[in-house]
Amino acid sequence: MSWFDKIVSKTSLGIKSSKTDEIWFQCGKCNEQIYTAEFVENLKVCVKCNHHYRLNGRERIHLLIDQDTFKECDAEMAASDPLKFKDKKKYKDRLKATQKQGLGHDAMISGSGKLQGHEVELCVFEFNFMGGSMGSVVGEKITRSIERAIEKRSAVIIVSCSGGARMQEGIFSLMQMAKTSCALKNLSDCGLPYISVLTDPTTGGVSASFAMLGDIIVAEPGALIGFAGPRVIEQTIQQKLPEGFQRSKFLLEHGLIDQVIPRAQLKYSLANLLSLLKDLPMPATENTQTL
Amino acid sequence: MVQILDFEKELFAEESQIRELVSLSHMYDSVGDITEEITKRTKKLRRMKREVFAGLDGWQMTRVARHPDRPHMIDYVNHVFKDFQELHGDRRGGYGPSIVGGLAKFDDRSVMVIGQQKGRTAEEKLRRNFGMSQPSGYRKALRLMELAEKFRLPIITLIDTPGAYPGIDAEEKGQSEAIAYNLFKMSGLKTPIIVMIIGEGGSGGALALGVGDRILMLEHSVYSVISPEGCASILWDDKTKVSQAAKALCLTAKELLELNVIDQIVKEPLGGAHRNHRRAAAFVRRALRANFKIIANHSTEEMLELRHEKFRRMGEFTEGEK
Numbered sequence: 001m002s003w004f005d006k007i008v009s010k011t012s013l014g015i016k017s018s019k020t021d022e023i024w025f026q027c028g029k030c031n032e033q034i035y036t037a038e039f040v041e042n043l044k045v046c047v048k049c050n051h052h053y054r055l056n057g058r059e060r061i062h063l064l065i066d067q068d069t070f071k072e073c074d075a076e077m078a079a080s081d082p083l084k085f086k087d088k089k090k091y092k093d094r095l096k097a098t099q100k101q102g103l104g105h106d107a108m109i110s111g112s113g114k115l116q117g118h119e120v121e122l123c124v125f126e127f128n129f130m131g132g133s134m135g136s137v138v139g140e141k142i143t144r145s146i147e148r149a150i151e152k153r154s155a156v157i158i159v160s161c162s163g164g165a166r167m168q169e170g171i172f173s174l175m176q177m178a179k180t181s182c183a184l185k186n187l188s189d190c191g192l193p194y195i196s197v198l199t200d201p202t203t204g205g206v207s208a209s210f211a212m213l214g215d216i217i218v219a220e221p222g223a224l225i226g227f228a229g230p231r232v233i234e235q236t237i238q239q240k241l242p243e244g245f246q247r248s249k250f251l252l253e254h255g256l257i258d259q260v261i262p263r264a265q266l267k268y269s270l271a272n273l274l275s276l277l278k279d280l281p282m283p284a285t286e287n288t289q290t291l
Numbered sequence: 292m293v294q295i296l297d298f299e300k301e302l303f304a305e306e307s308q309i310r311e312l313v314s315l316s317h318m319y320d321s322v323g324d325i326t327e328e329i330t331k332r333t334k335k336l337r338r339m340k341r342e343v344f345a346g347l348d349g350w351q352m353t354r355v356a357r358h359p360d361r362p363h364m365i366d367y368v369n370h371v372f373k374d375f376q377e378l379h380g381d382r383r384g385g386y387g388p389s390i391v392g393g394l395a396k397f398d399d400r401s402v403m404v405i406g407q408q409k410g411r412t413a414e415e416k417l418r419r420n421f422g423m424s425q426p427s428g429y430r431k432a433l434r435l436m437e438l439a440e441k442f443r444l445p446i447i448t449l450i451d452t453p454g455a456y457p458g459i460d461a462e463e464k465g466q467s468e469a470i471a472y473n474l475f476k477m478s479g480l481k482t483p484i485i486v487m488i489i490g491e492g493g494s495g496g497a498l499a500l501g502v503g504d505r506i507l508m509l510e511h512s513v514y515s516v517i518s519p520e521g522c523a524s525i526l527w528d529d530k531t532k533v534s535q536a537a538k539a540l541c542l543t544a545k546e547l548l549e550l551n552v553i554d555q556i557v558k559e560p561l562g563g564a565h566r567n568h569r570r571a572a573a574f575v576r577r578a579l580r581a582n583f584k585i586i587a588n589h590s591t592e593e594m595l596e597l598r599h600e601k602f603r604r605m606g607e608f609t610e611g612e613k
Contacts, residue, residue: 076611082550083541087526105611136606143603165494165516167526170540171552174494174516175605178502181474182602189479205516207467208455208495213475227466227495228457232521236457246462256465 013055014062015040027051043263052220052263054200057109057126060159064267065122070113074144078105079137083170091168094130103129106137107162110145112154116271118278119154121145125161132162134206135169139176142210146183150190155274159197160211163229164204177209184213193277195270198225198248198257216273217257219248220266225257294359298343298351302562305336340562344511349537349546353519355511356490357453360565362572364391364406364449367489370572371579372397372404381434385427385464389420389452390500392435397447397579403439405432405500406449406489422491423456426469429499433473436480445483445586447579448500453518454493470499477502478602483586483594485579487557488512488544489564504598505582506552508544509575510559514552515542552605555582 025036030049039046043063044053055063061070078095085091099105107129112121123145125132142158149156165173187194196214198207200223208227211217219225226246234241244250248260261269275282295303309332316325347355355361368375372395381387392405407424410416432448439446455466477484484503492501492514508514517525519537524530541547544556557578564571589597 074610078609078611080607080609082607083539085539087522087535087539088528136608139606140608167517167522167540169606170516171514171542171547171550172606174498175552175602177471177495177498178474178478178602179605181471182478182502182599185475185478186599188475205495208470209474210471212465212468212471225467226462227455227470228462233457233459233462237459241459245459254463254465256468 012062013040013043013059015059045263050221050262052200052222054127054161056128057104057124060124060161061109061111061113061122063263064115064157064159064270065113065120066116070111070122072109072111073148074110074141076105077137077141079135079169081168082136082172083168085168085170087168094168098129101128106135106141107132107166108138108141110141112148112152115157115274116267118271118274119152120274121149121152121154121156123156123158125159127161130166132206133164133166133173134162134176135166135173136176138162138166139173139179142176142180143183146180146187146194149192150187153190153192155192155278156187156194157197157270158194158210158214159199160202160206161199162202162204162206164206174205177205180210181213184210188215193274195273197266197270199223201225203227203229212256215277216259218259218261218266218269218273219251219257221248221260221262223248225251296351296354296358298347299562302336302340302343305332305339309333309336337561344562347511347543348534349513349540349542350519350534352511352543353491353513353533353537355563355565356513358563358565359411361490362564362568363411364408364451364489366568367406367449367572367575368393368395368404370569371576372402375404378435378438379431381427381430383427383430385425385430387425387428387431388418389422389424389456390428390432392432394444397576397583400445400583401442402445402447403435404447404449405435407452407496407500409451409490420456422452423454424452424496424499425456425458425461426464426466429469429473432500433476436477436482436484440480440482443482445485445583446480446503447485447487448503450486450488450492450497450500450514451490451512452493452496453491455496455499470495473499474502478598479595481591481595483583484598485582485586487575487578488514488553489575493518502598502602504586504594504601505554506601507555507557507578507582508547508553509557509564509571510544511563512544513537513542514544514547515540 027046029051032048110123196217198219202225251257375395377393391408407422409422410419486503488508519533522536523532547553560567560570
């Protein structure tokens, strides 16, 4: 067994299969029928076409953080509605309805944990919560995570998965871009590492702030990453966009990110990058969990 | 040709009637009641202007902010500053014509002035891409800001943009990174930064010049995370709901001051800056002087601390019951 196989065999999403789950699953990308169990074991990556399906926040934490080491912070933080925003629905009601679905209080989970032994402050998006949009809660949780990292002299990892700023918080959501970027400046001045992980999708105000400010920026294969959404660009320039435009490989080839890393290798790569950045030996792999 | 907004129509009608009266009074110089009438009507016009402009809603304000006759970045450069020397290029292969920047004198001090220029003529609009910058524009702006830092010159940014440019090349050249890096670097520049929104403060493209020590907005400018059109089409699924979207976004200077996002509103001449560029410039000059005085009270360390605090406290949320 190579080191790689060892890692792969030790990463999982912590999903308990239930009797109600469908046994078969049809990949929306390649239309092949695959075993659901196999799909989950393969970290929600299609075994046939390698399409990386979106993970929710808890799955992402399970993927990256050593078992039983994650301590969530600011779990109770929730959006207030400073603008009393109302479109077709009141923002307050939208929030309530989303919170009732058991997706947590907002679009981000943050906390401290160990990534193959490395102390990290981890922020992961919950895309199912209003498209992972960034309002005051997301911005504040990121900023506090950065501040904790400065205090503890640990590393920051942010896994982005967001459509961008949350319009319902208007100017405050725009200001989260400035707030998080200022905090990262402090982190940088302290010589502490920040690795930005871009997953599908990372667009708008999220990409135009902390997501693109990593000391090292890596992306999952096939992730949509960009400032303007493809539809907006198509409408503006009145032409079809080239195949693969704004996908991870496109960004890699345009010099905008450091690496594209398959999900199965992500934890190992992040741990190795941290060891290299901090000039530490690679930490021993530990038995993270089994399914 | 003067563009008249719908809510300005009555004002223009009244104005042209007064002008007629004035020319009549010149023809028959002994008519006393005309002079009296003119004075009365002029007073009434001022009152009307005040009422109309005090009652503008978000969407009307957006249209004033975008008015084609409104003074642009270069107009303020001409009227407020002296000895302007434009500096070009991002030194990374980009020209960045949507953003103009250079050294100038404000009163008797050297400053770096940078801002988006939308363009006045059809030819200039195209060349400037309507003030929607490519990554090179933001990188040029940062280069000039770092130059200012090196020579300890204050930076003044004049923001007027619909937003960043949604185009293929802009994405290829790292639009997101260019904006993000400006936020990152501006938060730590060891020289004072005065930010002034002079027209349209459109989302990330505006914010890329918007991190500073003092954030000012002209009375009839707007600042928003997304345009009312964009917001309407996403949240209402209906492009015509711009008025509701503008209202919901709270994008006017008055609302943003109440929300504690900006520091000060800069007065405009009655009827809007587009009616009198020189007077608008005079208000801008006065505001800059006052804000330079405020900034002068702080050491560089204090200034940076305050700048960080300013953005640190942005946002509202609840912490749940503990």
